[in-house]
Amino acid sequence: MMRRRYFSALMFTAVLVFASPAGKTMASQVSENQTQSIAEAVNAAVPSEAEKQVNGADDAITTVEEVFGEQPYYGPGETDGSYVYYSQVFPKDADQDQYLPEEEHVEGGGTYRLVNYEVQEQSLSGRKKHIRDTLLLKDYEGIDEIPETYKVEIADNPFRTVTEYTLPIKETERVNERWEDSFTFDIVVEHADSGLFQIGNEVISLNQTADPFAGNEGLLLKLIGVPNDAYQIDHTAWVGNMYEQNGILYRNAVAYGKKLVYDLEISYEDVITLPEEEGYQIRAQYELLPKDASVMPESTSKSSGSNRWDWLKNLWEEMMKFLKKIAETVKKHPYITAVVFFLLFVAIILYLAARCRTKDTEEPEHVSRRWHRGPKRGRRR
Structure with a gap:
């Protein structure tokens, strides 16, 4: 429950970033x-x-x-x-x-x-x-x-x-x-x-x-x-x-x-x-x-190689466009961007802290199941 709440806060903060x-x-x-x-x-x-x-x-x-x-x-x-x-x-x-x-x-x-x-x-x-x-x-x-x-x-x-x-x-x-x-x-x-x-x-x-x-x-x-x-x-x-x-x-x-x-x-x-x-x-x-x-x-190998190269090229272009948009947003709204990234950082810290706490509470104690037979009795001589 706690993990879902902080994950929702994290996603909400990420949406704010790209908003004569x-x-x-x-x-x-x-x-x-x-x-x-x-x-x-x-x-x-x-x-x-x-x-x-x-x-x-x-x-x-x-x-x-x-x-x-x-x-x-x-x-x-x-x-x-x-x-x-x-x-x-x-x-x-x-x-x-x-x-x-x-x-x-x-x-x-x-x-x-x-x-x-x-x-x-x-x-x-x-x-x-x-x-x-x-x-x-x-x-x-x-x-x-x-x-x-x-x-x-x-x-x-x-x-x-x-x-x-x-x-x-x-x-x-x-x-x-x-x-x-x-x-x-x-x-x-x-x-x-x-x-x-x-x-x-x-x-x-x-x-x-x-x-x-x-x-x-x-x-x-x-x-x-x-x-x-x-x-x-x-x-x-x-x-x-x-x-x-x-x-x-x-x-x-x-x-x-x-x-x-x-x-x-x-x-x-x-x-x-x-x-x-x-x-x-x-x-x-x-x-x-x-x-x-x-x-x-075309041959299958050439087609697959060309498709793979086109896919990587398109991926690289989309990444560059994404980075350019982020740079333009930072340039136009520096103060708002700083506040949003600060909130995002706080949300990540809270999420990690909640995750560690949940892990500590849910982890079961290791109990030894070995039979305790009591002290050994000495042998009769």
């Missing part, structure tokens, strides 16, 4: 510094790439040139009449089962049977890939800058490594162009009582009508630094009356117009080289079976 913005812009008068500040204000209104809406990303990666070890290979070997298999190069900590060769492989009307295989170290290098990625940026306008480069992350399977690459721009295309009535900016007029306004090196006379800058729309667009083929000023208007600051009379005006807005499709392309990887590759040897038989006849 559009802002307003200020326009000023006379001073070149003020004109420069207007241009800076317009550039500040340009949306960053992160602020744009990115939709419909269509990335693609294709192999430029096939590299040995990148894909599995079944085909003729180096010698005439031989047939081989090479797996793709895979990580050293990967499960090898998915890369093992087939027992029988059919190709070109012939059936090939696996003779043997081996696992060898192999590097994978020189892999060139063509990458293409297309972005759709919404609500672009004339002052927006087009990003000349684009960063992408490429996952290298099955090695699970990720590398960042910078792709150059290939081509752009405008789609969904339209004019929007949302273009407007403020104008501040100094010395408003003079009736003059300086734009660059030109001095214009302000109209006394409701549209003070009528006929000078192109100069206003040049003043704020926007292309006239993407922006239009329909009219301008005074805002309020003149007011005085530091002895100078000012008056505010507003320009109203339209701007050309569109969605922008940008394609980025480049040929990249993936980093070199170190791993394993399986090489297998096949032999051609006769067309009238699915299994090649």
Whole structure:
């Protein structure tokens, strides 16, 4: 009873082990510094790439040139009449089962049977890939800058490594162009009582009508630094009356117009080289079976020897996988593993102690069964 209890505790412990913005812009008068500040204000209104809406990303990666070890290979070997298999190069900590060769492989009307295989170290290098990625940026306008480069992350399977690459721009295309009535900016007029306004090196006379800058729309667009083929000023208007600051009379005006807005499709392309990887590759040897038989006849001794060797090889591989899993468990959970192995050690000690105690209690005493006849009587003389 005691022995069963400790044996159950031992087994339980063993199980535990493996368990688009559009802002307003200020326009000023006379001073070149003020004109420069207007241009800076317009550039500040340009949306960053992160602020744009990115939709419909269509990335693609294709192999430029096939590299040995990148894909599995079944085909003729180096010698005439031989047939081989090479797996793709895979990580050293990967499960090898998915890369093992087939027992029988059919190709070109012939059936090939696996003779043997081996696992060898192999590097994978020189892999060139063509990458293409297309972005759709919404609500672009004339002052927006087009990003000349684009960063992408490429996952290298099955090695699970990720590398960042910078792709150059290939081509752009405008789609969904339209004019929007949302273009407007403020104008501040100094010395408003003079009736003059300086734009660059030109001095214009302000109209006394409701549209003070009528006929000078192109100069206003040049003043704020926007292309006239993407922006239009329909009219301008005074805002309020003149007011005085530091002895100078000012008056505010507003320009109203339209701007050309569109969605922008940008394609980025480049040929990249993936980093070199170190791993394993399986090489297998096949032999051609006769067309009238699915299994090649062999002698009994050769078959039994081959089966025994395969069994030992499989046993060794399973033992190595088991040890690798234990090592991974210890690496991921060192503290839990230490506690579990301590409990396992305690359970073994208790089991051995209980076994010794049970053996002592159950062992029968050795009683002499020899007949005791008592002391010998002396002979009569």
